[in-house]
Amino acid sequence: MARFGQDSLHPSITDPDMDSMRILSETALRFPDALSFSSGAPYDGNHDLANLSFYTDRYIKHLRDKGVPDARITRLMFQYGPVNGLIQDEVALMLRKDEGIDVPPEAVMITHGFQEAALIALRGLCASPDDVLLSVSPAYVGIRGAARMLDIPIRGVLEGPDGLDPEAVAEAARAVRAEGRRPAALYLVPDFNNPSGTVLPLAARRRLLEVAEAEDLYILEDNPYGLFARDGEAMPTLKSLDTAGRVLYLGSFAKSAFPGARLGYLVADQEVADGSGTVRTLAQTLSKAKAMYSVGSSTLSQAVIGGILVEHDHDLRSATRELAAVYLERLDAALDALAEHFPPGADHGVEWNTPRGGFFLALKVPFTADLAAMERSARDYGVSWAPMSMFHLEGGGRHEMRLGFSNLAPEAIREGIARLARFIEDTPRETSPGTQRPTSRETAPATPGAAA
Incomplete structure (x- = not known):
């Protein structure tokens, strides 16, 4: 059977940066019991075959x-x-x-x-x-x-x-x-x-x-x-x-x-x-x-x-107001759970932004949040997320996670954040994680924890 060398294929096929979507989707398949914040799948509770x-x-x-x-x-x-x-x-x-x-x-x-x-x-x-x-x-x-x-x-x-x-x-x-x-x-x-x-x-x-x-x-x-x-x-x-x-x-x-x-x-x-x-x-x-x-x-x-x-x-726009309410409820559940597990004033080194809508929020942690860490989180703690470094075009995001909450019910979001909190607490901090620009207006609060 003919065999291709990687150098004979278009660079886009062999570029590891092109593998992001496949890696995130396969994480869910490999760890089916993990609660997944790694994707931005739409809510699917309103579908009817009729x-x-x-x-x-x-x-x-x-x-x-x-x-x-x-x-x-x-x-x-x-x-x-x-x-x-x-x-x-x-x-x-x-x-x-x-x-x-x-x-x-x-x-x-x-x-x-x-x-x-x-x-x-x-x-x-x-x-x-x-x-x-x-x-x-x-x-x-x-x-x-x-x-x-x-x-x-x-x-x-x-x-x-x-x-x-x-x-x-x-x-x-x-x-x-x-x-x-x-x-x-x-x-x-x-x-x-x-x-x-x-x-x-x-x-x-x-x-x-x-x-x-x-x-x-x-x-x-x-x-x-x-x-x-x-x-x-x-x-x-x-x-x-x-x-x-x-x-x-x-x-x-x-x-x-x-x-x-x-x-x-x-x-x-x-x-x-x-x-x-x-x-x-x-x-x-x-x-x-x-x-x-x-x-x-x-x-x-x-x-x-x-x-x-x-x-x-x-x-x-009018036809999706109930759907918008579902997403906003899930956003609020994620923000409330983060505030509960990472209260202001505590020494946890965790920060996040407070979007007013959409499917995602960004979480900053005091260690490298890469694919290896994400796999360990999914395997050992039952919760997955997406490394923000996957989305940076010029480098960056090494100490940030993207949390997608759109396709998790509020109770699953609360449980997922609890699992994530245990993972973060058990992961050793880096002595010098470096400084990064915040990704939203509220990402840099005066005290650790959620932005005001």
């Missing part, structure tokens, strides 16, 4: 009500569909209602989740080997993976207490340009960043758009968690604030509607003129890449999502 047929039928009824003939509907459901999707109209209406993003349907591309949207956007925006992607750091591992698969260099911009600093972005863009390369785009999650949970303040959002225009940057705004803010605390998206056409918006239905549908979307309303002078949206132009990656997204999955949107009058 909904699959209900929402599919609802979308088919919607098409009939619009006057689409049954022969056409049958073909749409059973055959290959349009490359950029069936439900562009429904998604455009949802964006207008939920986010104040007013774009035509032809500016929307339906994708296989965030990951395909990121691959397509990067492939379109980064045209030269000298193009560089800037990214918030720490960052979701999927963006580094997408850039690595496409051989696009990525430069991390370390976030501060209030998320990504626009001036740090400008500085990074100028540094890349001074090296003779072009900073093509910037990736970030302004609302409840994965992994740190930070939220970019409104003034910083406006300033970041100014920086993008001044530095000729496009922004890839990833927003999987924005619907899950506390009531009255939702922030306007960068895309809704963008008046210069600098933002490409990447969304997903995995967290808000139906993870198994594997559907997301790319919003790119920028105009592109071809050699004949014909002007189309960037989303339409990028359909060439979409066709080569996946031909088109599942029409049945789109029918289910389309039915959900139609049934709820394209108002997914």
